[in-house]
Amino acid sequence: MNPVTTEEEHLCEECGKSLFGRSDKRFCNDGCRNAFNRKKRDAQREKETQDMPxxxxxxxxxxxxxxxxxxxxxxxxxxxxxxxxxxxxxxxxxxxxxxxxxxxxxxxxxxxxxxxxxxxxxxxxxxxxxxxxxx
CATH class of the missing domain: 3.30.1370 (Ribosomal Protein S8; Chain: A, domain 1)
Structure with a gap:
């Protein structure tokens, strides 16, 4: 018999691995956090460049x-x-x-x-x- 879990599984926003620890944790390690933020910043710069006359x-x-x-x-x-x-x-x-x-x-x-x-x-x-x- 499988135990019923009421807790939703949290995944790393960058690589999708399961997260353990704090409930508000978003990334599994610093590398994933840095990669996520770098992609976000690059996308923002690209959008700014496209919007620029x-x-x-x-x-x-x-x-x-x-x-x-x-x-x-x-x-x-x-x-x-x-x-x-x-x-x-x-x-x-x-x-x-x-x-x-x-x-x-x-x-x-x-x-x-x-x-x-x-x-x-x-x-x-x-x-x-x-x-x-x-x-």
């Missing part, structure tokens, strides 16, 4: 690409030279920026926040870091 995603992507060049290490006024195709290959969109600074009749520095780029000819781009200020 396309122009914001493009500017964020441009900024992330420029950050890879470690422009923060440059001295004030120093520039870094890169080929246009290198940026394009990484998905950089030249038409999107957060501000612009016309320095003379021919040159206009475009910025993604504090990271600037100047197209100098069809295949040359100069990059620089400039502390963010009103332009």
């Amino acid at each position: 396309a122009v914001f995603r493009i500017i964020k992507n441009n900024y992330e690409i420029l950050k890879r060049y470690e422009l923060y290490t440059l001295e004030q006024g120093e520039k870094k030279f890169v080929r246009r195709y290198e940026l394009e290959k990484q998905g950089f969109h030249f038409g999107y920026c957060t501000s612009a600074n016309k320095v003379n009749s021919q040159d206009t520095w475009l910025y993604c926040f504090e990271l600037g780029y100047l197209e100098s000819g069809p295949s040359t781009v100069y990059l620089k870091y400039e502390e963010y200020k009103r332009r």
Whole structure:
């Protein structure tokens, strides 16, 4: 004869194993808890990215690409030279920026926040870091 149990069996929310111990326990171990929270956080970030207007995603992507060049290490006024195709290959969109600074009749520095780029000819781009200020 099987004993009648009035207690409902609790399962780990991540892996589905039976839980023992406290009645409010949700996970069988720290690994499952961390994996569950990581998936939840990743899903939330993905949703935020999908809800973000396309122009914001493009500017964020441009900024992330420029950050890879470690422009923060440059001295004030120093520039870094890169080929246009290198940026394009990484998905950089030249038409999107957060501000612009016309320095003379021919040159206009475009910025993604504090990271600037100047197209100098069809295949040359100069990059620089400039502390963010009103332009």
